[in-house]
Amino acid sequence: MIELKRISKWVNVGGKPNFILKDINLEIKEGEFVSIMGPSGSGKSSLLNIIGMLDDSSEGEYFFLGNAVHSLKEKQRSNLYKQYIGFVFQAYHLIDELTVYENIETPLIYQNIKGSERQAMVADILDRFQIVGKKDLFPTQLSGGQQQLVGIARALIAKPKLLLADEPTGNLNSRQGEEIMDLFKQLNNEGVTIIQVTHSEKNAGYGSRIINLLDGRIENSN
């Protein structure tokens, strides 16, 4: 599904390149549940952002479902992204001015899905996550765990094949964290490919594979 070849990412500091990622070669198959681990500044989030097409690599090739992402135009990339990828953040990143319902609906709007269809899809996912009663609340009226649940619902609304999560439980207490990880496991069983960045060994244990990063390089992958 994902194939990274010699991916590097650097920023210029005082004229010299400062590597964030160096020579990353990685293959992830459909249906995997991968955890990326490593100390702060090791490039975990950058790798996730490149995989999620939020960021470009400075060098190297990236194939996603056979498409050469590194040479796609913004529009094509955006189409690919909209169709196949969902993103979950540590800080939930819900739009404060929108209700739970509207937050979940937003990705569908950008995919030009008709109103009635959107309604059905959102109702579906609200039902599944058992947050129907909260649909008219604003994010600030929810607890952290509930907000993350909405965040995940939003990421899944367009039925992506790949779910990217950047420390999804980082802001949650352990009980809430477990619930989220159980949900991920269940999603993975249903066939969604998941890549998560995490600090926690325990959370990493939910996955089928762990990739350790250190100073922008893959230290080991098992």
Add this chain to the structure above:
Amino acid sequence: MFRNYLKIAFRSLARYKFISFINLFGLTIGLSCCLIILTYLVNETSYDKFNKKADRIYRITRSFNNDQGIVSLHLSAVAPPIAPLMQNDFREIEKITRLLPAGTTPVRYGDKLFNEQNVAFADSNLLGVFDIKLLKGSPRTVLSEPYTAAMTPEAAHRYFGDTDPMGKVIRLNNRINVTVTGIFSPLPPNSHFHSPILLSFSTLEDSTIVGKRELENDWGGNAFYTYLLLPEKYNARSLEARLPAFLDRHMAEPGTAANNMPSRFTKLYLQPLKDIHLRSHLDDEYEENGDINRVYIFSAIALFILIIACINYMNLSTARSSLRAKEIGIRKVSGALRTEIILQFLSESTLLSYVAMLLALGLTWLTLPMLNNLTGLNLSAVSLAKPLIITPLILTPLAVGILSGLYPAFILSSFQPSKVLKGLFKVSGGNLSLRKALVVVQFSVSIVLLISTVVIFRQLHYIQNASLGFNKDHILVMNYNEGLDKNFEGFRNALLEDPHVVSAALSSRIPSGRLLDYQDAATESGDSLRPISANIKYLKVDQDFLKTYGIPILAGRDFSRQYATDSTGFVLNAAATRALGLPHPQDLVGKSFRYGDTKGRVIGIMGDFNFESMHQAILPMILAVPGGQNSRKYSHLSIKIAGNDAAGAIAHIEAVWRRYVPEIPFEYNFLDEKFDRLYQSEQRQGSLFTTFSGIAIFIACLGLLGLSAFSISQRIKEIGVRKVLGASTKQIVQLLSADFLKLVAIAAAIACPIGWFLMHGWLQDFAYRTSISWWIFLAAGALAATVALITISVQAVRAAMSNPAKSLRSE
């Protein structure tokens, strides 16, 4: 998708109430200014267009020049023979019609007696050229018979009440009886001439009024406003080109040398009817016209105020961009394209400007009556309800929304989600300096307006208080009536019986009016008289004129009743002696002089005085007290009264007037008020500039308020650190204010030369003008800076007083 945009727009407007209020309020006021000025524009550009044939109607104007080709006079009215001769020579002219204003005329019917203003004689085909609707009477016969009249229903009601006016006989000037044969609906306000009573042109053939011979031969009586109706698609310029030959054909005496033909010294022009109101500034316009430059100036001001409001939006939206950054990041992560983000922000700004437009329409509707009071104009918001205007009215908010939203939209949509969502986002320096530049623009415009306001008022003060060269106080002026001819001596002596009446004088024109009459002159040169090229303006007076107006004699003597020869004596002003090349006034005294047909002597030289408004320079002038046949035919009576009992003196004058001319209504004006009225349009301009510059500064300060509030909130941690390190409140306020004051200073530096340039140009319209002193710039800059400082310091003081422990803990 659009619904989602609107939803977000409404909610974010509601969430940032303060900023939204500033934006909405600024845009509303900016758009209101635009709307108000638009109504003014619509009104000004609509003049005379109610005439269906307006495109084909032209007015004949006439200019006079000396042998060097310098035009000394350009009149919008011409001599009476021109119309019939042109109709005869140029068969293609469909219709040609004349109007002769008769000014204020006493009109009586039974015991109803009024001074009717703007009475005019009109050719019978006037109604065929202009769209004047005849309510009663036959279009074919109205105004054709001598001694007939047509009037407006309002005028008719004044005299006849509810009875049928047709066939009633009114008495004009206690001399001629005229039968009412028509009622016409009054001319709309946007006509360049108005008249409540029109008299048939054929009445003028009465030799006690003008006379048939004069109508056919008097080439000097340029008082007849003459209009042509040309055929469709006719080239008026080609007709105009044939007019010099026309003049030579009819005006030249037989045997005139080819290089001395009339067309060398006088020219006729065809002026499109639709140009009269805004583009014609001739010496004797029918009514006071508008000015295309004023239209441009106010359009520019409206536009600038709108731009200031738009800048507020741009600045506040970009300043606050960090608050929206997260939302944009999420939207991009949710699959939004950059164009979709841009569209979202554009729809937000457009929504805001449509709301502002609705509010502005309401505000305009409320303020227009007030503005009409202030300006004397008759504007109505209803005039905007035309298809031609509604379309731009609907599109304006779209344009404003796009204009003010585009920059923020581009900035905001460029955020990279991977950065803003990580919290690494910072407002970049580049767009900070653009914001500063925009603030400078706002304050530059405001300061230019301030400078203009001060200069306009300074000039007004100057022209209203400058010495005119005579004493305009306590002088009553009124129309002279020929009924006094029989016994003017007795009338004057009766006036002087009251010690509060100082003197009374007759003249052909009075100060505050124009000085347009002139004839050719010749001065003594050796034993003969040598014609002079200087154009000396003529004023017919009586022996008491100089005394009444307090005009000093510099050399020689005033006119006197003791000298019978004074009927061929002349008094010139100092400007005339200078124009003749004589440095000392006394050089001309006693010299032979010819003016027109009168040969005589110069008996005195008077001081220069401002007869006309301060727009005009003091011209060479000649005064004469003609005897014999020309001894009467004065137009104006001026009476000087003592200042201590004006009411008593006026009561006495009225009583005497009623005794001598009971059939003429007694009406008077104070001369100083007439002078004040000369500058009415400048007065209005001044008050409008005050209003507009106030609004501009206000909107700019609103923006500054929002911007400074935001920038201070951004620096709250810095302020905390500085306070912990020992900075005083005062130092912090200085630190925070200095940044913005610097911008105002730069704005002042930009505005001063622009303001100087603009107002220097404006002042060129006056022959006598105030200087633009340096303190005006200083004052305008200081005022803007003070207002800005007050705006900022409210925020700055609050920030500086805050407890640093609090602001530092929040990190």
